[in-house]
Amino acid sequence: xxxxxxxxxxxxxxxxxxxxxxxxxxxxxxxxxxxxxxxxxxxxxxxxxxxxxxxxxxxxxxxxxxxxxxxxxxxxxxxxxxxxxxxxxxxxxxxxxxxxxxxxxxxxxxxxxxxxxxxxxxxxxxxxxxxxxxxxxxxxxxxxxxxxxxxxxxxxxxxxxxxxxxxxxxxxxxxxxxxxxxxxxxxxxxxxxxxxxxxxxxxxxxxxxxxxxxxxxxxxxxxxxxxxxxxxxxxxxxxxxxxxxxxxxxxxxxxxxxxxxxxxxxxxxxxxxxxxxxxxxxxxxxxxxxxxxxx
Amino acid sequence: xxxxxxxxxxxxxxxxxxxxxxxxxxxxxxxxxxxxxxxxxxxxxxxxxxxxxxxxxxxxxxxxxxxxxxxxxxxxxxxxxxxxxxxxxxxxxxxxxxxxxxxxxxxxxxxxxxxxxxxxxxxxxxxxxxxxxxxxxxxxxxxxxxxxxxxxxxxxxxxxxxxxxxxxxxxxxxxxxxxxxxxxxxxxxxxxxxxxxxxxxxxxxxxxxxxxxxxxxxxxxxxxxxxxxxxxx
Numbered sequence: 151x152x153x154x155x156x157x158x159x160x161x162x163x164x165x166x167x168x169x170x171x172x173x174x175x176x177x178x179x180x181x182x183x184x185x186x187x188x189x190x191x192x193x194x195x196x197x198x199x200x201x202x203x204x205x206x207x208x209x210x211x212x213x214x215x216x217x218x219x220x221x222x223x224x225x226x227x228x229x230x231x232x233x234x235x236x237x238x239x240x241x242x243x244x245x246x247x248x249x250x251x252x253x254x255x256x257x258x259x260x261x262x263x264x265x266x267x268x269x270x271x272x273x274x275x276x277x278x279x280x281x282x283x284x285x286x287x288x289x290x291x292x293x294x295x296x297x298x299x300x301x302x303x304x305x306x307x308x309x310x311x312x313x314x315x316x317x318x319x320x321x322x323x324x325x326x327x328x329x330x331x332x333x334x335x336x337x338x339x340x341x342x343x344x345x346x347x348x349x350x351x352x353x354x355x356x357x358x359x360x361x362x363x364x365x366x367x368x369x370x371x372x373x374x375x376x377x378x379x380x381x382x383x384x385x386x387x388x389x390x391x392x393x394x395x396x397x398x399x400x401x402x403x404x405x406x407x408x409x410x411x412x413x414x415x416x417x418x419x420x421x422x423x424x425x426x427x428x429x430x431x432x433x434x435x436x437x438x439x440x441x442x443x444x445x
Numbered sequence: 446x447x448x449x450x451x452x453x454x455x456x457x458x459x460x461x462x463x464x465x466x467x468x469x470x471x472x473x474x475x476x477x478x479x480x481x482x483x484x485x486x487x488x489x490x491x492x493x494x495x496x497x498x499x500x501x502x503x504x505x506x507x508x509x510x511x512x513x514x515x516x517x518x519x520x521x522x523x524x525x526x527x528x529x530x531x532x533x534x535x536x537x538x539x540x541x542x543x544x545x546x547x548x549x550x551x552x553x554x555x556x557x558x559x560x561x562x563x564x565x566x567x568x569x570x571x572x573x574x575x576x577x578x579x580x581x582x583x584x585x586x587x588x589x590x591x592x593x594x595x596x597x598x599x600x601x602x603x604x605x606x607x608x609x610x611x612x613x614x615x616x617x618x619x620x621x622x623x624x625x626x627x628x629x630x631x632x633x634x635x636x637x638x639x640x641x642x643x644x645x646x647x648x649x650x651x652x653x654x655x656x657x658x659x660x661x662x663x664x665x666x667x668x669x670x671x672x673x674x675x676x677x678x
Contacts, residue, residue: 322546328538329547335498336534340548341522341595 152293157415163294169411170404171300171369174307175362175380177403180387181314182358184399187388189331189351192242192253197384198377199264200356204230204363206268209279209372219282219368226364227357234356238349246348261377268374276371303365310361311400314354318396327351331394386429392442402440448507449474449630450495450526450599455504457487457494464490466654467504470632472599477621477631479641482651483677488634489531491651492601495632496528497521508599523551527597531604531634533588535576542572544587548595555596564620565590582613589620599630606637618644638665638672650675 152159179201186194194200207226211217217225237260245252281299288297318324330337330344338344363377370376383406391402406425414421432440452470456463465487472478480488493499495506497518506513508524516524527548536544545561545568562569565586571579579587585605592600605621606614614637621644624631635641638648642665650658652675660668 325539325543325547329536332536332538333534335518336528336530337547338518339496339498339522339528341519341551342547342549343519345519 155416160294162412162415165411165415166408167294167296167300167411168414169408170304171407172410173404173407174304175366175403176384176387176407177311177400178307178358178362178365179380179384180391180399180403181311181396182355182362183384183388184391184394184396185314185318185358186352186355188394188396189327190242190246190253190348191250192245192257192352193250194352194355195254195258195381196237196261196264197257197355197359198379198381199261200230200234200359200377201363201366201380202268202374202377203233203264204360205279205367205370205372205376206272206363206374207360208364208367209277212279219364222364223361227361230360230363231353231357235349235353237356238352242352243345243348265374265378272374274373274375276373276376279367279372281368299368303369306365307362310358311403314358315396315400383425386425388439390425390429390432390439392439395439395441398439398441447474448472449476449509450632451505451507452491452495453505453507455491455494455506456502457490457499458501459490459499464499464654465494465502468494468651468655470649470656472630472632474598474630475625475628476647477625477633477645478647478649479633479635479638479645480649480651480656481635481638481641481672482675484636486651487654488651489603490654492528492603492632492634496526496601498528522548522595522597525552525596525598526601527592527595527599528601529588529592529603529605531607533584535579535584535587537575537577539576540573541568541576541579541587544576545572545591545594548591550595552596552598556590556593558594561590561594564623582609582616585609585613585617586620589617593624598628599632600624601632603634604636605633606635606640614640638676 154162179197183194183197186192204226207229208222211222211225242253242256245256285299285302288295318327326337326342326347330347334344366376387403387406388399390406391398406428409428410421410424413424448471450472452468455465455468457465468491480491482488490499494502497513497516502514508526511524513521513524539547545558567583568587568590571583576587589605605617618640621631625644633641633645642662645662647659647661648665649656650672657675658671
């Protein structure tokens with residue numbers, strides 16, 4: 151058996167893949183958080199719940215309406231984005247003039263309400279959601295066995311991240327968003343409807359979380375608490391990357407996913423805490439995060 | 446003279462404290478007026494309140510006869526009015542060209558990109574740089590150029606020459622002359638009245654949140670005493 155650093159190469163590559171998968175979810179979720187925080191200055195604690203909502207919408211769509219995975223991948227983000235837009239317009243937008251803490255507390259409460267509702271309706275146990283038949287099975291790469299669906303998740307999340315980055319950094323709408331982040335009053339005086347931009351941004355962030363939830367459904371089970379478990383790590387990712395930095399969120403997401411995977415190979419006991427150790431070190435050395443601008 | 450912009454008894458507040466105490470102002474179509482006054486008398490506040498960026502306001506603002514007090518901020522520009530702030534408001538995360546393209550066009554008759562780059566060749570050269578990497582003078586040019594694209598008829602311009610080298614100040618003067626030639630109506634706030642005297646039609650003197658004097662530029666030599674008193678020079 152081939153060994154690298156005293157570890158079988160299969161184990162190393164296997165954990166690297168697990169790390170890459172987790173990293174994909176970290177990147178997509180922290181990206182949504184960064185987009186929302188950048189413009190709204192709201193730390194969206196409901197992000198995990200919106201991710202869970204995505205998985206549940208896909209699951210319920212399949213159970214009751216026969217909506218398959220591919221249709222769910224398109225429909226679900228729109229449903230969750232619409233839910234986000236309604237929440238922002240009716241509730242969150244009333245808190246912008248107050249201390250940012252209110253937005254955090256509100257979204258935290260919202261997460262508890264959403265998760266509590268689903269727990270009450272469906273219990274805490276996970277519901278299975280099967281891998282779409284087109285992506286069942288795997289490919290033998292010779293040195294390792296690669297499950298097709300997992301490869302698909304890595305590619306799709308990468309495309310999703312790059313598309314979101316391009317939307318914000320390279321389009322006209324993105325330039326409105328960036329400008330409104332810097333000076334909303336002036337942007338509004340130019341004739342741009344900033345309140346609508348804020349709604350769109352929150353909907354975009356929620357939609358990204360919903361999209362991630364659909365992708366996660368076949369890998370993890372669909373359960374009301376799936377978001378709670380993940381979101382704490384994602385917040386650590388955002389802190390390491392730097393609040394509000396789009397590219398920082400993406401790169402850090404993948405990086406920390408891989409760091410976690412590799413730790414499982416070399417020192418499994420530490421794999422659950424390695425991200426938080428990195429967070430603590432980064433906070434000590436660079437409080438603004440790896441990609442954050444010093445304010 | 447029919448006024449394009451007519452402000453009557455305008456009051457404005459920052460929180461509890463009143464900043465404008467009944468401002469009256471009339472600007473004819475194609476006219477350029479300059480508001481003079483010491484720091485803190487309410488010149489910038491006057492512009493920001495007319496633009497609707499300060500919402501706690503009372504009195505009357507009429508633009509081409511239309512009452513502007515009830516117009517929401519994001520719809521104000523559509524009525525043909527634009528604001529260039531003293532701090533220029535160039536966005537650091539946008540390139541020069543993105544900064545230029547940011548304000549939506551509100552009416553025909555604005556400059557297109559080619560015209561703008563012809564008038565401000567520096568901006569063409571640096572169109573892919575981040576907006577705030579430009580020099581102060583270039584940022585001022587960009588802030589003005591950005592508004593000229595939109596086709597507005599009334600320009601509110603806050604201390605465009607502040608902190609700039611004489612050669613740049615002269616350049617800004619030329620640009621303003623050109624705008625006047627195109628029929629732009631301008632409300633200029635300036636500390637430098639010698640600069641303003643070369644281009645403005647009328648002066649307003651401001652003190653304690655209201656206008657205390659109003660005279661045509663030709664009258665300037667006779668008004669120096671009054672001017673010195675208000676400016677405290």
